[in-house]
Amino acid sequence: MLIDHRTYRIKPGAMQAHLDIYEQYGFAVQTRHLGKPVAYMFTESGELNTIVHVWAYDNAGDREQKRAAMAADPEWQTYLKKNREAGYLEHQVTKLMIPAKFAPIIR
Template sequence: MKTMPIVDHRIYTIAPRKMGEFIEVFNTLAMPILRETLGNPLGFYTTWVGEQNQFVHLWGYESLDDYEKRSAARDSHPEFAKYLAASGHLIVSQSTSLIRSIDALNDN
Protein backbone atom coordinates (compact mmCIF):
# COMPACT_ATOMS: atom_id res chain seq x y z
CA MET A 1 0.00 0.00 0.00
CA LYS A 2 1.27 3.44 -0.93
CA THR A 3 2.04 5.79 1.96
CA MET A 4 0.25 9.09 1.60
CA PRO A 5 2.33 12.16 2.52
CA ILE A 6 -0.60 13.82 4.32
CA VAL A 7 -3.43 12.09 6.17
CA ASP A 8 -6.62 13.74 7.39
CA HIS A 9 -7.21 12.00 10.74
CA ARG A 10 -10.75 12.67 11.95
CA ILE A 11 -12.36 11.57 15.18
CA TYR A 12 -16.07 12.01 15.73
CA THR A 13 -17.41 11.35 19.21
CA ILE A 14 -20.90 9.99 18.74
CA ALA A 15 -23.75 10.30 21.24
CA PRO A 16 -24.00 7.21 23.47
CA ARG A 17 -26.00 4.36 21.92
CA LYS A 18 -26.19 6.21 18.58
CA MET A 19 -23.20 4.70 16.74
CA GLY A 20 -25.37 2.39 14.61
CA GLU A 21 -27.60 5.26 13.54
CA PHE A 22 -24.58 7.45 12.78
CA ILE A 23 -22.92 4.76 10.66
CA GLU A 24 -26.15 4.24 8.71
CA VAL A 25 -26.46 7.99 8.01
CA PHE A 26 -22.76 8.21 7.15
CA ASN A 27 -22.90 5.25 4.74
CA THR A 28 -26.10 6.39 3.08
CA LEU A 29 -25.63 10.15 2.79
CA ALA A 30 -21.92 10.92 3.18
CA MET A 31 -20.03 8.04 1.56
CA PRO A 32 -21.28 8.54 -2.02
CA ILE A 33 -20.23 12.20 -1.83
CA LEU A 34 -16.93 11.46 -0.10
CA ARG A 35 -15.96 8.80 -2.64
CA GLU A 36 -16.81 11.22 -5.46
CA THR A 37 -14.90 14.18 -3.99
CA LEU A 38 -12.19 12.69 -1.75
CA GLY A 39 -11.59 9.34 -3.39
CA ASN A 40 -11.08 6.13 -1.43
CA PRO A 41 -10.50 6.33 2.33
CA LEU A 42 -7.49 4.80 4.04
CA GLY A 43 -9.77 3.32 6.68
CA PHE A 44 -12.60 3.58 9.18
CA TYR A 45 -12.43 2.56 12.83
CA THR A 46 -14.41 2.67 16.04
CA THR A 47 -12.82 2.64 19.46
CA TRP A 48 -12.63 -0.67 21.23
CA VAL A 49 -10.49 0.15 24.25
CA GLY A 50 -10.16 3.66 25.68
CA GLU A 51 -12.49 6.56 25.09
CA GLN A 52 -15.74 5.14 23.80
CA ASN A 53 -18.21 6.18 21.09
CA GLN A 54 -15.54 7.35 18.68
CA PHE A 55 -15.69 6.95 14.92
CA VAL A 56 -12.33 7.49 13.22
CA HIS A 57 -11.71 7.93 9.53
CA LEU A 58 -8.53 8.52 7.57
CA TRP A 59 -8.14 10.05 4.11
CA GLY A 60 -4.83 10.35 2.27
CA TYR A 61 -3.60 13.29 0.21
CA GLU A 62 -0.59 13.94 -1.99
CA SER A 63 -0.14 17.52 -0.70
CA LEU A 64 -1.80 20.32 1.26
CA ASP A 65 -3.03 21.72 -2.06
CA ASP A 66 -4.61 18.33 -2.88
CA TYR A 67 -6.31 18.32 0.54
CA GLU A 68 -7.66 21.84 0.07
CA LYS A 69 -9.02 21.15 -3.43
CA ARG A 70 -10.75 17.90 -2.53
CA SER A 71 -12.11 19.31 0.74
CA ALA A 72 -13.56 22.30 -1.12
CA ALA A 73 -15.22 19.92 -3.59
CA ARG A 74 -16.76 17.97 -0.69
CA ASP A 75 -17.94 21.07 1.14
CA SER A 76 -19.52 22.63 -1.96
CA HIS A 77 -21.20 19.42 -3.14
CA PRO A 78 -24.94 20.16 -3.41
CA GLU A 79 -25.91 17.03 -1.43
CA PHE A 80 -23.41 17.41 1.44
CA ALA A 81 -25.72 19.66 3.47
CA LYS A 82 -28.21 16.77 3.74
CA TYR A 83 -25.59 14.63 5.48
CA LEU A 84 -24.65 17.47 7.83
CA ALA A 85 -28.30 18.03 8.76
CA ALA A 86 -29.00 14.32 9.27
CA SER A 87 -25.89 13.68 11.39
CA GLY A 88 -25.69 16.85 13.46
CA HIS A 89 -27.71 15.55 16.41
CA LEU A 90 -25.58 12.37 16.55
CA ILE A 91 -22.14 14.01 16.78
CA VAL A 92 -21.02 15.24 20.21
CA SER A 93 -17.62 16.53 19.08
CA GLN A 94 -15.15 16.39 16.22
CA SER A 95 -11.37 16.48 16.11
CA THR A 96 -9.53 16.90 12.81
CA SER A 97 -5.77 16.64 12.44
CA LEU A 98 -3.59 16.71 9.36
CA ILE A 99 -0.66 14.41 9.96
CA ARG A 100 2.45 13.92 7.81
CA SER A 101 4.24 10.69 7.13
CA ILE A 102 7.83 10.33 8.26
CA ASP A 103 8.70 9.87 4.55
CA ALA A 104 7.25 13.33 3.85
CA LEU A 105 9.46 14.82 6.57
CA ASN A 106 12.55 13.17 5.13
CA ASP A 107 11.81 14.63 1.69
CA ASN A 108 12.32 18.19 2.98
Protein backbone atom coordinates in the same frame (compact mmCIF):
# COMPACT_ATOMS: atom_id res chain seq x y z
CA MET B 1 1.68 13.29 1.43
CA LEU B 2 -0.72 14.86 3.92
CA ILE B 3 -2.88 12.75 6.25
CA ASP B 4 -6.18 14.07 7.61
CA HIS B 5 -6.80 12.12 10.84
CA ARG B 6 -10.26 12.72 12.29
CA THR B 7 -11.68 11.54 15.60
CA TYR B 8 -15.37 11.89 16.43
CA ARG B 9 -17.11 11.14 19.73
CA ILE B 10 -20.71 10.00 19.28
CA LYS B 11 -23.44 10.12 21.94
CA PRO B 12 -23.71 6.83 23.85
CA GLY B 13 -26.19 4.48 22.23
CA ALA B 14 -26.18 6.39 18.92
CA MET B 15 -23.21 4.81 17.13
CA GLN B 16 -25.18 2.61 14.74
CA ALA B 17 -27.69 5.36 13.94
CA HIS B 18 -24.82 7.77 13.23
CA LEU B 19 -23.08 5.23 10.98
CA ASP B 20 -26.37 4.53 9.18
CA ILE B 21 -26.81 8.21 8.30
CA TYR B 22 -23.24 8.40 7.03
CA GLU B 23 -23.59 5.20 5.02
CA GLN B 24 -26.88 6.32 3.46
CA TYR B 25 -26.11 10.00 2.79
CA GLY B 26 -22.39 10.71 3.22
CA PHE B 27 -20.13 7.85 2.17
CA ALA B 28 -20.80 7.84 -1.58
CA VAL B 29 -20.48 11.58 -2.03
CA GLN B 30 -17.42 11.82 0.21
CA THR B 31 -15.54 9.04 -1.54
CA ARG B 32 -16.53 10.47 -4.92
CA HIS B 33 -14.62 13.64 -4.02
CA LEU B 34 -11.88 12.40 -1.68
CA GLY B 35 -11.29 8.84 -2.85
CA LYS B 36 -11.40 5.87 -0.51
CA PRO B 37 -10.36 6.50 3.10
CA VAL B 38 -7.13 4.98 4.37
CA ALA B 39 -9.24 3.78 7.30
CA TYR B 40 -12.73 4.26 8.73
CA MET B 41 -13.12 2.59 12.13
CA PHE B 42 -15.10 2.67 15.36
CA THR B 43 -13.99 1.54 18.79
CA GLU B 44 -14.50 -1.96 20.10
CA SER B 45 -12.70 -1.24 23.37
CA GLY B 46 -11.00 1.66 25.10
CA GLU B 47 -12.65 5.07 24.61
CA LEU B 48 -16.04 3.84 23.42
CA ASN B 49 -18.39 5.80 21.15
CA THR B 50 -15.45 6.93 19.05
CA ILE B 51 -15.01 6.94 15.28
CA VAL B 52 -11.65 7.48 13.60
CA HIS B 53 -11.26 8.03 9.90
CA VAL B 54 -8.13 8.79 7.95
CA TRP B 55 -7.83 10.38 4.50
CA ALA B 56 -4.68 10.76 2.38
CA TYR B 57 -3.92 13.70 0.10
CA ASP B 58 -0.97 14.50 -2.12
CA ASN B 59 -0.45 17.81 -0.30
CA ALA B 60 -2.36 20.70 1.32
CA GLY B 61 -3.47 22.06 -2.06
CA ASP B 62 -4.90 18.69 -3.08
CA ARG B 63 -6.82 18.52 0.21
CA GLU B 64 -8.12 22.07 -0.16
CA GLN B 65 -9.31 21.49 -3.73
CA LYS B 66 -11.03 18.17 -3.00
CA ARG B 67 -12.72 19.37 0.17
CA ALA B 68 -13.94 22.56 -1.55
CA ALA B 69 -15.52 20.52 -4.33
CA MET B 70 -17.15 18.24 -1.76
CA ALA B 71 -18.45 21.20 0.27
CA ALA B 72 -20.07 22.64 -2.88
CA ASP B 73 -21.84 19.35 -3.69
CA PRO B 74 -25.58 19.45 -2.83
CA GLU B 75 -25.46 15.76 -1.79
CA TRP B 76 -22.80 16.59 0.82
CA GLN B 77 -24.92 19.46 2.09
CA THR B 78 -27.85 17.03 2.45
CA TYR B 79 -25.65 14.71 4.51
CA LEU B 80 -24.45 17.56 6.74
CA LYS B 81 -28.05 18.66 7.33
CA LYS B 82 -29.15 15.10 8.26
CA ASN B 83 -26.13 14.76 10.55
CA ARG B 84 -26.84 18.09 12.31
CA GLU B 85 -30.54 17.27 12.72
CA ALA B 86 -29.75 13.88 14.27
CA GLY B 87 -27.46 15.51 16.83
CA TYR B 88 -25.40 12.39 17.49
CA LEU B 89 -21.97 14.08 17.24
CA GLU B 90 -20.55 15.31 20.56
CA HIS B 91 -16.96 16.23 19.72
CA GLN B 92 -14.56 16.33 16.76
CA VAL B 93 -10.76 16.57 16.52
CA THR B 94 -9.01 16.97 13.16
CA LYS B 95 -5.24 16.56 12.85
CA LEU B 96 -3.25 17.09 9.67
CA MET B 97 -0.24 14.79 9.79
CA ILE B 98 2.77 13.90 7.66
CA PRO B 99 3.96 10.27 7.53
CA ALA B 100 7.51 9.53 8.66
CA LYS B 101 9.75 8.71 5.67
CA PHE B 102 10.49 5.21 7.02
CA ALA B 103 6.77 4.32 7.24
CA PRO B 104 5.00 5.69 4.17
CA ILE B 105 1.25 5.35 3.70
CA ILE B 106 0.42 2.80 1.03
CA ARG B 107 -2.62 3.73 -1.07
